[in-house]
Amino acid sequence: MSAPPEDRRAAWTPPAAGPARSGRDVPGALNGSRLFEQPRYAAEVARFRDFVAGDAPLAVEVGFDFGHRILDHAHRWPATRWLGLEVRQRQVDRVAAEAPPNLLAWRADARTVFATLMPAGRVQRVDVLFPTPWWDEGKRAKRLLLTADFLADVARALAPGGVVHVATDVGPYFSHVEGLFAAWGAVPHPPVGEARSRRERVCARDGLRVWRGTWTPGVAVAAVSGGAGGGGDDVG
Numbered sequence: 001m002s003a004p005p006e007d008r009r010a011a012w013t014p015p016a017a018g019p020a021r022s023g024r025d026v027p028g029a030l031n032g033s034r035l036f037e038q039p040r041y042a043a044e045v046a047r048f049r050d051f052v053a054g055d056a057p058l059a060v061e062v063g064f065d066f067g068h069r070i071l072d073h074a075h076r077w078p079a080t081r082w083l084g085l086e087v088r089q090r091q092v093d094r095v096a097a098e099a100p101p102n103l104l105a106w107r108a109d110a111r112t113v114f115a116t117l118m119p120a121g122r123v124q125r126v127d128v129l130f131p132t133p134w135w136d137e138g139k140r141a142k143r144l145l146l147t148a149d150f151l152a153d154v155a156r157a158l159a160p161g162g163v164v165h166v167a168t169d170v171g172p173y174f175s176h177v178e179g180l181f182a183a184w185g186a187v188p189h190p191p192v193g194e195a196r197s198r199r200e201r202v203c204a205r206d207g208l209r210v211w212r213g214t215w216t217p218g219v220a221v222a223a224v225s226g227g228a229g230g231g232g233d234d235v236g
């Protein structure tokens with residue numbers, strides 16, 4: 001019998017650090033981390049490159065699922081390009097069907113996109129809401145999104161002042177994330193619209209505690225004071 005959800009959340013542990021990643025290859029990536037090098041994928045890669053080209057602010061939401069939030073944001077801030085990365089084809093198709101021109105819903109493993117395709121210094125904002133904790137230890141070791149390797153790739157992709165916003169209802173996962181961001185600076189959370197993600201709604205409905213943090217590379221933590229939240233805090 002599996003543990004009740006509360007116990008399961010409290011018992012979560014990060015995977016043991018594996019060997020250093022070799023180059024840009026991402027172990028366990030969806031369809032392989034060399035996917036974007038395959039000729040049959042050239043048109044998709046061109047679509048991505050067109051979308052991220054230019055000077056318009058670029059925001060990324062990783063794992064948008066039903067897309068309530070990214071659709072709201074894309075309509076609310078039309079001058080920003082909103083790139084949604086999601087591994088589930090059905091969710092990508094659903095969001096793509098409703099997407100305004102400043103939103104690209106792309107089926108890809110975010111780890112591969114940041115490791116191989118994302119131009120350096122291009123992204124203003126990365127939102128990671130309720131990343132999958134992967135209860136199965138084997139899957140967790142292979143697929144956990146928020147790792148030192150992923151954050152190194154994200155840091156390279158961020159424009160000066162760019163931020164990463166993370167929310168989760170798994171407390172130990174948040175502790176792991178705080179450790180990963182220890183050398184970054186805590187900053188106020190980026191603005192959000194009214195729409196809530198599916199998991200945000202579930203947490204609000206069930207009264208689950210949610211931890212949130214927003215960080216930027218290269219800012220001394222002591223230099224940040226006040227503001228609307230920021231760093232590691234919890235709500236709900």
Ligand SMILES: C[S@@+](CC[C@H](N)C(=O)[O-])C[C@H]1O[C@@H](n2cnc3c(N)ncnc32)[C@H](O)[C@@H]1O
Nearest residue numbers: 063065085086087109110129130132197198199
């Ligand atoms: C727990 S759900 C949370 C969904 C949504 N953000 C929310 O707050 O309700 C995690 C989502 O991330 C997606 N996902 C998991 N690993 C991913 C990866 N490496 N790249 C992109 N999406 C991923 C899953 O398919 C799923 O939709």
